Amino acid sequence: MEALDPIETQVLTTDDVELAGTLLRVGDLVAIPTETVYGLGANGLAADAMDRIYAAKGRPSDNPLILHVCNQSMVHRLVRHITPLEQTLMDTFWPGPLTITFEKSALVPERATGGLSRVALRCPAHEVCREMIRIAGVPIAAPSANRSGRPSPTTAEAVLHDMKGRIHAVVDAGPCEIGVESTVVQVEGDTVIILRPGGVTKEMLEMVADHVVYDTALHDPTEAPKAPGMKYRHYAPDMPVQVLVGSSSAVVESIQSKVPMYKRIGLFLSQQTWDILIEALGIKPTTISEDTHVSQLASFGVGADTQDIVTIIFGETAEPVSLANQLYEGLLAFNEKDVDLLIVEGCKKEGLGVAVMNRLEKASGGQIYIIE
Numbered sequence: 001m002e003a004l005d006p007i008e009t010q011v012l013t014t015d016d017v018e019l020a021g022t023l024l025r026v027g028d029l030v031a032i033p034t035e036t037v038y039g040l041g042a043n044g045l046a047a048d049a050m051d052r053i054y055a056a057k058g059r060p061s062d063n064p065l066i067l068h069v070c071n072q073s074m075v076h077r078l079v080r081h082i083t084p085l086e087q088t089l090m091d092t093f094w095p096g097p098l099t100i101t102f103e104k105s106a107l108v109p110e111r112a113t114g115g116l117s118r119v120a121l122r123c124p125a126h127e128v129c130r131e132m133i134r135i136a137g138v139p140i141a142a143p144s145a146n147r148s149g150r151p152s153p154t155t156a157e158a159v160l161h162d163m164k165g166r167i168h169a170v171v172d173a174g175p176c177e178i179g180v181e182s183t184v185v186q187v188e189g190d191t192v193i194i195l196r197p198g199g200v201t202k203e204m205l206e207m208v209a210d211h212v213v214y215d216t217a218l219h220d221p222t223e224a225p226k227a228p229g230m231k232y233r234h235y236a237p238d239m240p241v242q243v244l245v246g247s248s249s250a251v252v253e254s255i256q257s258k259v260p261m262y263k264r265i266g267l268f269l270s271q272q273t274w275d276i277l278i279e280a281l282g283i284k285p286t287t288i289s290e291d292t293h294v295s296q297l298a299s300f301g302v303g304a305d306t307q308d309i310v311t312i313i314f315g316e317t318a319e320p321v322s323l324a325n326q327l328y329e330g331l332l333a334f335n336e337k338d339v340d341l342l343i344v345e346g347c348k349k350e351g352l353g354v355a356v357m358n359r360l361e362k363a364s365g366g367q368i369y370i371i372e
């Protein structure tokens with residue numbers, strides 16, 4: 001990672017939107033809340049401001065940025081044209097977690113698009129975020145506010161962990177609502193192509209478009225991805241990650257066979273599976289703390305040769321919404337706990353589950369096991 005001269009990072013509140021918007025306009029880096037994850041914002045019309053995003057994140061320079069707008073009228077000068085289907089998508093899903101790529105106008109610097117002719121645009125649902133963009137008066141380029149390759153931040157604390165001293169300010173508006181990034185789409189004729197699954201699901205897009213397909217590169221790793229960001233390892237914590245998908249009892253059985261092999265194992269589970277596991281192992285948690293926003297953290301020894309099991313419960317059952325909400329914060333919390341292996345209980349690839357499993361596939365380097 002490139003060494004940067006440290007800068008003082010101000011922690012702002014939602015009362016400071018005027019200041020944040022002004023800092024953004026003059027080219028500073030400000031981490032901003034959105035409904036998906038915290039973004040690392042910079043003036044999306046200023047190439048030098050966007051250069052600072054790449055430097056602060058250590059982001060590969062061919063991975064383009066999403067420009068955030070506060071309303072549809074901001075779109076017109078950034079794009080060459082808008083097709084009727086693109087218009088329908090904006091009308092239906094904006095403000096919200098849908099990013100649409102358009103042919104870019106001359107106003108958009110190539111720095112925003114990694115040299116591509118298309119620019120990715122999104123209007124976030126977060127009102128504080130839209131207000132900052134309105135005050136800035138320019139579109140705001142904002143990838144997730146983490147160092148490249150790491151889990152995305154869903155709290156201001158997680159932003160500071162990765163970015164303190166590298167950015168001018170962070171606006172703390174509490175935890176993000178959705179927890180996984182936006183869906184990225186491209187319209188070709190009457191077809192909506194999903195380049196990256198996210199907060200707006202395929203089923204939701206099908207309500208307004210006759211043809212919705214996943215980009216073939218999402219299934220076939222040999223194919224060049226249209227969303228260049230898809231080729232990089234992402235969302236990865238420090239330790240190895242394995243994802244288990246199946247009934248609670250099947251997941252428990254698999255965990256039981258792994259526990260003896262590790263000194264300190266991390267489990268990111270639903271309450272249901274956790275209850276069955278405790279029963280099966282015949283143990284009781286010895287410590288419980290709630291030092292993070294995640295719902296439960298339990299650590300205890302197993303057997304004479306104390307092994308630790310560090311557990312975070314993400315929800316009652318393995319539902320995509322609870323996993324999405326707690327995914328990145330959970331991964332970051334396990335980093336702090338120094339586990340040798342992290343086992344994550346995955347969910348079905350349905351609805352928001354497609355986006356969650358896509359992120360888990362990357363976080364685990366493809367270590368996904370379907371067990372029945």
Ligand code: AMP
Pocket residue numbers: 063064065066101113116117118119120142143144181184195196226227228229230
């Ligand atoms: P991030 O902001 O880091 O969560 O990721 C932005 C995502 O949007 C990445 O997967 C990019 O590759 C994708 N993206 C941005 N601009 C374009 C574009 N012009 N065409 C296709 N994908 C894009």
Ligand code: MG
Pocket residue numbers: 143144152
């Ligand atoms: Mg990111």
